[in-house]
Amino acid sequence: MSEELPLAPESPTMKRELRFECTKCGRCCTTRGEYAYVYLNPAELRRIAAYLGIGAQEFRRRYTKRDEYGWTQLSFAEESCVFLDERGQCSVHPVRPTQCRTFPFWPEFVTPQGFSAEAAELCEGIGQGPAWPEAEVRSLIEETRRSEEE
Secondary structure: OOOOOOOOOOOOOOOOOEEEOOOOOOHHHEOEOOEOOOEEOHHHHHHHHHHHOOOHHHHHHHHEEEOOOOOEEEOEEOOEEOOEOOOOOEOOHHHOOHHHHOOOOOOOOEEOOEEOHHHHHHOOOEEEEEEEOHHHHHHHHHHHHHHHHO
């Protein structure tokens, strides 16, 4: 079996089209083993706080924590994101963080061969719906990378 490598900006054209349509299952908003991280950059934090009608400091106190490296993360209530409501929907969807908005088009999930096996296991919407244009996929991957640098 060949190793699936991330789709780098200089990668050749994708060999398979990527089909994805969100089913609104909320699974991407829940913990996966030890993985329970949604990182926020300062702009995202301010944008969500404003949407909720509270100040950035109050937002930090109520909804975030700092990890051991100093990164700001959304808190997870038990096994799901603090903003996942009782219907399994995101209560801050219009201003959700880049990490959420670009899922599953993350650098580690998209390879020239298609979505990685890990991505397909995490998300029931992979393989569903319309094919995404390669330019849009690459744009989402780059947006994720830029967000991680902020």
